Amino acid sequence: MSARGTLVVGSGFVGTNIARRLAAAGEDVTLASRHRPGRLPDVPGIRWHALDATDPRACGRLVARLGPRRIVLVHGPSDVTWCEEHPAQAVSAHTAAAANLASLAGDARLLMISTDNVFDGSRPDNTEDSPVSPANAYGRAKLSAEETVLGAAADAVVLRVSLVYGHEPADAGKWLNFFAACAHRLLRGEPVPVPQDQWTTPVLVDDVAEVTAAVLDAGAPLPRVLHLGGPDRVSRAEWASVVAETLGAPPQLVVPTPRAGTRYASRPRNTCLSSSLLGRLPATGAVAVRGVREGARDLAAAFTTAR
Numbered sequence: 001m002s003a004r005g006t007l008v009v010g011s012g013f014v015g016t017n018i019a020r021r022l023a024a025a026g027e028d029v030t031l032a033s034r035h036r037p038g039r040l041p042d043v044p045g046i047r048w049h050a051l052d053a054t055d056p057r058a059c060g061r062l063v064a065r066l067g068p069r070r071i072v073l074v075h076g077p078s079d080v081t082w083c084e085e086h087p088a089q090a091v092s093a094h095t096a097a098a099a100n101l102a103s104l105a106g107d108a109r110l111l112m113i114s115t116d117n118v119f120d121g122s123r124p125d126n127t128e129d130s131p132v133s134p135a136n137a138y139g140r141a142k143l144s145a146e147e148t149v150l151g152a153a154a155d156a157v158v159l160r161v162s163l164v165y166g167h168e169p170a171d172a173g174k175w176l177n178f179f180a181a182c183a184h185r186l187l188r189g190e191p192v193p194v195p196q197d198q199w200t201t202p203v204l205v206d207d208v209a210e211v212t213a214a215v216l217d218a219g220a221p222l223p224r225v226l227h228l229g230g231p232d233r234v235s236r237a238e239w240a241s242v243v244a245e246t247l248g249a250p251p252q253l254v255v256p257t258p259r260a261g262t263r264y265a266s267r268p269r270n271t272c273l274s275s276s277l278l279g280r281l282p283a284t285g286a287v288a289v290r291g292v293r294e295g296a297r298d299l300a301a302a303f304t305t306a307r
């Protein structure tokens with residue numbers, strides 16, 4: 001049987017946007033997670049399959065049935081606070097899923113979406129050569145999965161991505177990204193307390209999907225670890241001010257706050273990545289990764305008209 005289609009393990013915020021981008025280019029995409037997502041992307045060519053990626057037999061059955069030519073690992077647990085409260089479960093879930101899918105990948109390209117939390121936050125920026133040293137349970141779990149994938153799959157690429165943002169509807173229930181939560185609260189006239197002492201290089205989810213597609217399509221061998229961050233290094237408070245300005249919300253609704261004591265306390269002080277290597281590679285160099293002002297401008301209409 002010739003290999004076909006892409007299996008995307010994880011049907012959340014990032015996974016569904018990657019699936020949408022791949023299917024829009026004509027790829028046959030299977031999204032997999034334990035529960036069916038509330039909304040599947042409205043693009044032909046995407047189907048969903050139930051999977052607990054920590055179950056080796058379930059992974060074996062699904063991979064045998066699909067015979068994917070590419071596998072993307074973009075599953076949870078993704079909640080940094082939950083991981084801090086359940087460190088052993090976080091490590092064991094990420095490591096088991098990585099081991100299961102890496103051992104089944106064969107000749108398929110395996111791309112794992114990882115995180116800037118593999119760094120301790122002491123440096124303002126991190127390249128692929130920066131020493132890893134996670135400061136939280138989420139970062140330790142993701143680093144363990146990285147090592148597992150790189151050790152077990154022949155054609156594996158780890159794409160470390162900085163804080164991802166994009167549109168989520170007002171009625172989503174719980175917003176999964178910082179930009180969407182800020183935007184909806186600001187548009188309701190609610191004050192938004194945000195850390196002034198935590199810096200990130202935010203990246204639009206559409207740009208993550210574009211880079212993911214380019215990495216999957218790349219014919220030539222790639223570095224095994226790549227970084228994707230946006231071009232702007234901003235504090236969360238600066239970023240929220242850009243969101244307020246772009247949406248026409250009163251700037252005083254953004255309340256700069258120390259990180260300690262907020263839900264961001266377990267995040268490193270700096271969660272920043274340099275994309276310079278990605279920009280130099282023939283396969284990915286042409287992808288334009290948007291800065292925070294351009295990203296906010298491109299998202300504004302979705303937040304102000306389709307709320």
Ligand SMILES: NC(=O)c1ccc[n+]([C@@H]2O[C@H](COP(=O)([O-])OP(=O)(O)OC[C@H]3O[C@@H](n4cnc5c(N)ncnc54)[C@H](OP(=O)(O)O)[C@@H]3O)[C@@H](O)[C@H]2O)c1
Nearest residue numbers: 010011012013014033034035052053074075076078114164
């Ligand atoms: N969002 C960001 O800013 C960001 C930045 C860098 C890296 N990442 C990485 O990208 C990945 C996804 O992030 P996200 O924001 O899309 O998270 P998300 O919205 O919480 O989605 C996570 C998905 O994983 C699924 N999942 C969890 N446990 C699973 C299991 N055992 N087997 C199969 N599926 C499972 C969840 O569905 P069920 O619970 O129904 O299974 C859900 O569909 C995470 O690994 C995260 O480290 C995210």
